Amino acid sequence: MERTEFGPRALTMSDPPQAPELDVTQWFNVSGPLSLAGLRGRVVVLHAFQMLCPGCIQRGVPQAQRIANLFSLDHVSVIGIHTVFEHHAAMTPVSLAAFIHEFNVTFPIGVDRPGTDGPVPQTMTAYGMRGTPTLALIDRNGRLRKVALGAEDDLQVGADIATLLAQP
Amino acid sequence: MERTEFGPRALTMSDPPQAPELDVTQWFNVSGPLSLAGLRGRVVVLHAFQMLCPGCIQRGVPQAQRIANLFSLDHVSVIGIHTVFEHHAAMTPVSLAAFIHEFNVTFPIGVDRPGTDGPVPQTMTAYGMRGTPTLALIDRNGRLRKVALGAEDDLQVGADIATLLAQP
């Protein structure tokens, strides 16, 4: 296993691209629309999930909630994005609203805009995400520093976020 | 805590009532409709759940699947019943089908028939169930021996089922 920087699945340190803007049709748990542009200066933790994906329910969403609980909102913004790419009729915003309520999810969640020529939604395509759950980390300058498919260990994620927080 | 027979939440041993027949609008994971009458001679494990209930997803459904995996189909029939009493628009049969697929549930599941004057469906009402998950145990003679709200310990459930199996 490759070990770069501080861990096996390291942050991108040189020449990271700007993170694509979110393309969202509906927001939950927030009074108005969010944008990465508006969050510049904070570290953004983007958690892409589907409400009926077992790995998301069992590991990804609880981890995102733990991150939201631990770090100060002034420095870290956790955003869920509901990237439905299968079972579209089963995971509508109506179902998502019930899911959010039943699982006590408190961080903002946006519904990824449906794709125009295929099942994969727009933001998911823009980030090149290959499935769910996927964790994306964006630094204070809006650059995309990590896109990790599957559940990351808390130790790694905590270290990644703090590494980004320590950068100006 | 009361301790009767072999455990704190014991089977009903004297004068158990006949279990109400299932009232189901649609079946999954089985070629035709099931009825308790048709399963006479087997022990029936009835698992009432809602697909967006956290305790069901995390504990109840996995336990029902373990029971289905462990005991012989010739002796024990595990049946899920989707007793939606809240968030009805979020937990339709279309969403349930995706849930069953994604979580690899293999035992038969019936959709409880909607109530005529309230949110609680028919079978749930007939059994007097007060929430989800609820486990109901029915003996070889079709009598209702236990209705337990919340997740039971595996040790208790295994003992309960074997106790019923040992009865003629």
Next chain:
Amino acid sequence: MERTEFGPRALTMSDPPQAPELDVTQWFNVSGPLSLAGLRGRVVVLHAFQMLCPGCIQRGVPQAQRIANLFSLDHVSVIGIHTVFEHHAAMTPVSLAAFIHEFNVTFPIGVDRPGTDGPVPQTMTAYGMRGTPTLALIDRNGRLRKVALGAEDDLQVGADIATLLAQP
């Protein structure tokens, strides 16, 4: 996987041998010595462990404690037996006493008598146990019905015990 009777690792149902008597040098958690002969009429759950065996600490001992908590002492007797077959100097009765205290083990535990020509102690040899944890189940008539190496699922163990309880 073989599926006999009610599960993949079934009880021995025909011609089970008498369980060898316990050969113990010291008892904990009980006022006087125990013997299988003195427990005739009860189901005996024998849990063979070593205090520094990870599978014992993490799964076997907690399961034995759950069994002791669930079933009535009038019907089921849980007995731990400390079958040290390696690291003998590290797992003396003095260390075992601290272990029992720190992990809040409440069921009786006997120290298996050291072997005369090898590292394996006497009771462990008599039962043909091949490692730890091992669970042995003895019926009301003192017959050995199961010897299972490794942690059994609670569902299976609960069913096994109840099956034995239902036999006269």
Next chain:
Amino acid sequence: MERTEFGPRALTMSDPPQAPELDVTQWFNVSGPLSLAGLRGRVVVLHAFQMLCPGCIQRGVPQAQRIANLFSLDHVSVIGIHTVFEHHAAMTPVSLAAFIHEFNVTFPIGVDRPGTDGPVPQTMTAYGMRGTPTLALIDRNGRLRKVALGAEDDLQVGADIATLLAQP
């Protein structure tokens, strides 16, 4: 709950004291004695434990091992210290050696020097530790930045270590 800096149990950021030197009678998993002085330039994660403390076995030691596995040895040094303050006869170095072997612990472990006038050993006293497990974090300059009793969440520990790594 107090939330300072990035989490509820924050690192000490101003005027941290120099970490007391380790006082160890015997080392495991390392060819020669270690000292904080010799590790200057690295972040040191000091994990104080007792081998028969349930919280240590179940949470503390596995977490320390995960830290050792994740971070590069060039930057982070994980050191266990066996701070026996109770059941001294039960947790001798002989027993500790078997524990280390059975639980596959690979990071260096030192045996804390017994106290001269009481049950608490020397290093434990010097750090003001009040029990086990305790996690202490020491920065690249040898200053003590955190002493936390009980198991910390991985997310918090990962963030703490990375915060220290980012400091010169």
